[in-house]
Amino acid sequence: MSTILITGGSGLIGTALTDHLLREGHVVRWIGRRATQRPDVRSFAWHAELGAPDEAVRDVDHVVHLAGAPIADQRWSTRRVDELTRSRTAGPQALWRVAERTGWRPRTFVSASGTGWYGAGRWDAPVAEDAPPGTDTIGGITVAWEQAVDRWAAESRVVKLRTPMVLACTGGALPRLARLARLGLASPLGDGRQVMPWVHLNDLVRAYDAALFNADLQGACNVAAPEQPDNRTFMRTLARVLHRPFILPAVPGFALRIVLGGMAEVLMGGGRVSTGRLEAGGWRSAHPGLEGALRDLLH
Numbered sequence: 001m002s003t004i005l006i007t008g009g010s011g012l013i014g015t016a017l018t019d020h021l022l023r024e025g026h027v028v029r030w031i032g033r034r035a036t037q038r039p040d041v042r043s044f045a046w047h048a049e050l051g052a053p054d055e056a057v058r059d060v061d062h063v064v065h066l067a068g069a070p071i072a073d074q075r076w077s078t079r080r081v082d083e084l085t086r087s088r089t090a091g092p093q094a095l096w097r098v099a100e101r102t103g104w105r106p107r108t109f110v111s112a113s114g115t116g117w118y119g120a121g122r123w124d125a126p127v128a129e130d131a132p133p134g135t136d137t138i139g140g141i142t143v144a145w146e147q148a149v150d151r152w153a154a155e156s157r158v159v160k161l162r163t164p165m166v167l168a169c170t171g172g173a174l175p176r177l178a179r180l181a182r183l184g185l186a187s188p189l190g191d192g193r194q195v196m197p198w199v200h201l202n203d204l205v206r207a208y209d210a211a212l213f214n215a216d217l218q219g220a221c222n223v224a225a226p227e228q229p230d231n232r233t234f235m236r237t238l239a240r241v242l243h244r245p246f247i248l249p250a251v252p253g254f255a256l257r258i259v260l261g262g263m264a265e266v267l268m269g270g271g272r273v274s275t276g277r278l279e280a281g282g283w284r285s286a287h288p289g290l291e292g293a294l295r296d297l298l299h
Contacts, residue, residue: 003027004212005060005106007091008067009043010036012171013112013204017064020205031056031091032067046090051097057104062212063156065111065149067091071266072173076137085141089148096151106156110211111149113160115197115222115273116266117142122194123271126228129162129220138266146220159211160220164197164273166204169297177238178298186239188250190268192232197224197273200287200296210283217281222273226288234290241294 004021008014009030018028018041028041031052035043044056069087074080092111099105118127119134133143142162152158167174180186199207207223229237232250239246257264275283287293 001025001027002061003029003059004062004064005029005031005057006064006066007031009041011066012168013166013201014066016201016205017208020209029056029060046094051094054098054102057095057098057102060106062108062110063095063106064208065091065109068112081137081141085144088141088145092148092152108159108212109149109152109156110159110161110208113146113162113220114142115162115164117146117162118271120265120269122269124195126272126274128274129222129277136265157215157218159217161207161211162220162222163204164199164224166201167198167293167297168201174297178242181238181242181244184245185247186235186244187247188232188235190250190253192230192250194231194268194270195228195272196231196234196270197228198290199224200293203285203287207278207283210278210281214281221278222275223278224273224275225285225293227290228272229290237290238294241291241298
């Protein structure tokens with residue numbers, strides 16, 4: 001049995017991971033900007049100057065860093081991009097302050113990251129974790145995110161899970177996309193040719209479990225389902241699963257740029273990622289195909 005501290009534990013991924021870890025018999029604590037009430041989890045709040053309270057990290061074996069403002073909730077203004085970056089780097093920095101103060105060091109520091117590391121361009125051949133980062137906005141956000149985590153590498157085993165769109169029935173992008181499809185508004189974004197890697201929430205939870213407890217995993221690891229379709233195929237499959245029409249023409253790129261700002265480039269770009277490093281650590285996708293995953297989540 002281990003004690004695991006999770007930043008951003010009350011979010012979509014954190015809640016699912018917490019449920020899994022508690023079922024496995026581990027002790028879970030949460031820390032964030034405010035303490036969250038959950039009877040089976042002890043929760044702590046950050047302190048602006050001290051970082052994490054000493055009590056939050058006492059006897060903690062592993063850290064999972066999930067905290068970060070939602071990528072797709074607002075238009076990407078300069079202010080929003082700064083907020084996206086700061087919300088992802090604050091957690092590791094706050095925990096580092098308490099580590100320096102107390103001498104505490106976790107055995108493992110696992111962090112969320114994103115396939116945005118590779119930028120918002122387009123590519124077809126699967127990229128591995130040693131590919132260089134993108135130099136655009138999403139690449140810059142993700143590089144800063146990972147750099148904040150990398151300072152722990154001298155003290156702990158660090159794993160960074162580069163994650164694409166997470167499919168879940170209770171949050172994230174899928175409920176919003178499904179709502180559009182049910183209204184008969186399923187249509188591609190831009191030209192629809194951009195690749196959309198994705199992962200089922202349950203498979204992602206299993207990836208975090210592997211990162212926590214498989215000592216052979218280290219560094220950046222891509223997480224994605226084997227089937228990684230283009231946007232047009234994704235929306236057509238979603239419409240078919242919901243027995244709704246697939247509509248053309250597509251939503252034009254200029255309209256996305258007006259409404260979403262810089263985030264539009266993320267939605268209109270993307271490519272396939274290789275998951276060989278994570279698979280070498282024993283992880284396998286239980287939901288490898290898009291249609292099967294959508295049926296599991298939406299029916």
